[in-house]
Amino acid sequence: MASAPQELSLLHPVNHTNLAAYPSTTAMSSKSASGTTLTPLGSIPATNAGNSRSASLRNRHTAVVDSSIPSKVSVVPPPTTTQLPHINTDDVFKAAFPLQDKEISELLDCDYDSMASYHLTPDEEAERVRAEINRLVSIVQKNDNVLLFTPRNDESLAALKASKYGYVALADAVANVLRALRICNVDNDGISLLNAKIDITPEKFRVAIARLSPDFYIKKKPQTTQSGQVAAAGAPAAPSYESCCDLVDYLTASLARVMTQMANGSSWHNSVLGVLAKLAAKMKVLLDDLESNCVTARGNGEFTLESYLHTFGNSNSTQETQVPDADSIFREVSKSDDQATFHMHCIEQQRIRSGPVRLLKRLLQDLASTNNESGMPTTAYEMLSVVMDTGYKGFKAHLCQDRDYEFSSTSDPHDLNFAHPGFNILIESIEHIKTLNRSTPSHQPVRSPSKDATSLTTKIEWGYTTDGPIGKNVHGASLKSGLKELKLHTMGEISSVMIPLILASPHLSHISKSFFHMFYLTADVAEEVRPYPETPYNAFIRLYTSKFKAPSAEGVLRLADATHKGLFSKDFLLKPHASRGGIIPTIKGLLPQKRTDPSLRLLRLMDEMSAWVYVETAVIVQCRFYVFTIMTLAGVLVGGGLAIGLTLETRLEGVDPFNITVYAWALAAFLALVSKSIKVRDWAWADFLRGRVLCRSVSELSSITGYSDQLILAKLLHDEKESILVTRGPYNSVFERRAERNGDGFSIDLPVKTRTLLLSGLTMLKVQTPLGYGLVCLDARRGRHYSVVCHRGIGDKDSEELICQDIDRLTASNSNKRKGSGAAVVTLPMKWSKELEWRRVEGVYSELDAAFV
Known part of the structure; x- marks a missing residue:
């Protein structure tokens, strides 16, 4: 990648030091740096088999993690964002090491993310975690600066060309980082299993240990240096230690910024940053000798499992195949007055770690794209994330197509709000990459592994707005007018786009919302933790490669094409199929209304349909004009007949003029009866005379209002969540609130079409x-x-x-x-x-x- 402009700099310039300078982690040892004998993490000595779980883990010293390798972060002022309140690094450090303030010093050997088994002293651990905290706090405080995954040198992962081998190198680095995260989880789960078993069972723990086996991972050992030479077979060298650490830095920096922009509160910021700092530090130590550290972690885990079985028996472990909901346990524990025990400390550590760890794990899994079920190679993909107004009256929906060609969605406004920080980081990164590439037209990646990989190109298509729809999307017109496109040249640029795109996905935003919900309910009442206000936005992000091919199955449309054609747009309801004959007859008049401005027509439609009243089995519609017209005609016949009788008297020989009156009255009655019955099956006179009608089916509602049945179905689906309407067949499968068999309800007697489902x-x-x-x-x-x-x-x-x-x-x-x-x-x-x-x-x-x- 070309050199950065002068305005770019490191957020936290710290000298990179190889782990070779630190105590060796190459070989397993039963002693720490101070010579103290170590017991595998979470183990219970045989002499304590009968003691409580909170009496375990007393025979080792806690050690720490590496964190002194912050990656480069570009600093360029994008559009201004809300500045976070000042975050004190000492407060974050206390959140990362909560037992430092405890008088019970023996508890210090049982802390989460301890590094005693990996030969680091407590002082080394504290130093590295402190460095990570400084890095993350600096990034969070300067949240108006762009985060980019930039190369530290010409041999870094981020400098690789956007080619097949670049994607392979990224996948290898992600696999190594994911493996390091699994080691962290096994270590922490061992403590939880013995002391505060909430979201872990012996069987789950056994599976987690098995996942550390080399059979689950690529057999490539990270190197301490990277020569940059391509192997004879054309494959790149194994990811270097520095490249893996750079990836850890960017992942944790992105998570830190996203999570601190989701909500405000000192306890939220301190907890999130403390957990991420400790994770980053520990993973860097593990990455220095991943194979050896996996062996150590497996040994510790197996010893912990044996200790658990020795203490609680094998029958207990085989019966507990699942555990209660973790969030409900955290809430119950938060009501307890016993806050001083080590048991409570373990519960608290699980509480604050559950969100960041789940997010990081899912982020790595999506980034690795190890799912081959799509039938496409790693370099053939299309990722799509769309936030748009859809449906009748418009509501926000977020549709996502991930790298493995799997689909997810949400329309929960809180999920959308928690996804917004990810989109902010993404748009800022794209705009800066675009500016950088424009300023360096000769921009070429430094490393180009092979000439046969030049045919692969990676592009991003995007649109983002906070003040309305993207482009001129009227009557389903193409969104292309509001979209931009950019070619990405290096793996650093691709990662800077792909990672925020994953963070903004429905799955990760839902995890974030669930974690915040639990965190808020279990926090101390004195702690102010609130999400940031919602900001409406629309987004279209499409990241794809030239190798991606559209689905070949008949009758299939790509999600990107469906969005481009406006099939999800609420304006699609106003196309000619939405009303009969391309006009919109309304309950306020009998004459068809001419086409007017689409937005005005939509407003008029929503205004008229908002007057509908739902009861359990019917929809009440006002139709005073219709009733007034019928009653006026009937009144004219009645009055005219009476006038004829009184006026003619005996002027017609042999004719009783009041017979004409009777005929006129009969005609008036017939007109009223037919007009009352022709549109609905059962129209009570009380409702008729009040100018309202209870429609008990879609066909009746369409007959009364003149609206298309599909427009009515879209309205009913839109309002179902908040209405009390109960539906019955024959075509009510799509509705959630359905009547019991043979029960009464509003009849969905006309089928719903695909286009209406899309709009809903x-x-x-x-x-x-x-x-x-x-x-x-x-x-x-x-x-x-x-x-x-x-x-x-x-x-x-x-x-x-x-x-x-x-x-x-x-x-x-x-x-x-x-x-x-x-x-x-x-x-x-x-x-x-x-x-x-x-x-x-x-x-x-x-x-x-x-x-x-």
Whole structure:
């Protein structure tokens, strides 16, 4: 990568020092640097087998982690952001080492993220964690500066060309960092298992130990230096120690900035930064000799498991296949008055670590992209994240397609708020990379592993706004007018985009929200911890490579194409199919209204439909004009007939004029009865005379209002979360609040179409099943929390899914009907079920006029 502009500098310039200068971690030893005999982490001496769990872990000294290798962070003022309050590094240090203030000094050998087993003294640990804290606090305090994964030298991972070998090198480095994180988790879980078993069971702990086996990982040992030479086979050298540490720095810096921008509060900031600093420091020590440290961690874990079984018995471990919800346990413990025991300390450490550790683990897993179920190579991918207004009246929905071609979504406003910091970092990084590349037109990556990898290109397409939709998205017009595109040249640029994009995904934002929810409810009442106010925004981010190919299955649309075409836009409701004949007759008048400005038409529609009143089995609609018209005509007939009788008298010989009056009155009654019954099945006179009607089905509501049935269904789906309306069949499968069998409710007697489902936040995804193809619904309807559709949808499922089975056979059957009778609608049965199993997700179902029955 070209040299950075002069305005760029290191946020925390600390000399890089190889771990070779520190105490060796190459060989296993039973003694610490001070000569004290060590007991594997979390172990229980045999003599204490009958004691309580809080009496364990007394025979070793705590040691620490490496943290003195901060990576380069570009400092360029982007658009101004809210400055965080001052964060005191001493307070963060106390949060990282809470037992430093305790009088019970023997507890110090049992702290979480201890490094005693890896031959570091407490002083070395404190020094390295202190350096990490200084680095993270500096990055957080200067939150108006851009975070970039920039190379420290020409041989760094970030300097690699954006090629096949660059992606391989990134995957190897991520695998090493993930392995180091698993060691940290095994060490901490050993303490929790023996002292405060909340989110860990013996069986889960045994699996975690097994995952440290070399069979689970790439057999490449990190090197202390990197020559930059490419192997004879064309593959790059194994990721160097420095490159792995640079990646740790950027990951923890990104997490620190994102999490501190989610919420404000000293306890929140101190806890998050303290946990991340300790994790970063420890992972750097582990990365220095990963294979040897894995052996040490496995030995410690196995000893801990044996100690647990010796203390509590084997029957207890085999029965506890799952544990209660961790959040509920944290809440109950927070009410306890016993805050001085080591047991409580272990619970508190698990509480503050649960969020950052889960986020970092998931971030690394998504970054590694080890899922091969998509059938595409590592260099062929398309990542997409879209935040947009959709549905009737508009609500925010976040749809995501990850690197493995799996789909997730959320429309929960709090999830969207917690995703916003990730988008902020992402947009700032993109804009700065764009500026940097423009200022250096001859920009070329320093390292170019091979000539045959030049055919691969990586690009990002983006749009972001806080003041309305992206581009001119009217009537489903393309979003292209509001999007920009940029080519990425190095793995540093790709990582600077991909990592914030993952942090802004629905899954990670949901984890963040859940963690904050638990943290707030279990924090001390005197601590002020509040999320930052919500800021409306729309975003379209698409990161893809030239090797990515669109799905080949028939009837499939890419999520990016569906978004470009505006299929999720609320303006799509105003296309001619949304009302009969391209006009919108309303309950306020009988004459069709001419086309006007789309925004005005939408406002008028929302105003009219907002007057609807929901009861459990019907929708009450005001129709005073209709009733007034009918009653006026009937009144004219009644009055006219009476006038004829009184006026004619005997002028017509042989004719009683009042017979004409009777006929006129009968006609008036007939007109009133027919007009009252032709639109709804049962219209009480009391409601009729009050100018209102109780519509008990979609067809009745469409007949009364003149609106398209699909527009009405979109409105009902939009309001379902907040209404009390109970629906019944025959086509109410898509609704959640359904009447019991043979129960009363509002009848969904017209089928919903694919385009209406898309507008309501329900995306039908085509999946490959053993016997053909099926459909699974990605549910992002209004207010819905995190939803996901992954490859390999098999086995036991927690909840039912909205599915359609064997659609290829049904589609073929409908095709034959169309040839014979000219019918144009594909009808597919939909139901809630756990029985559909699939191997791979193909994409968005593209038959927009398919009707689901």
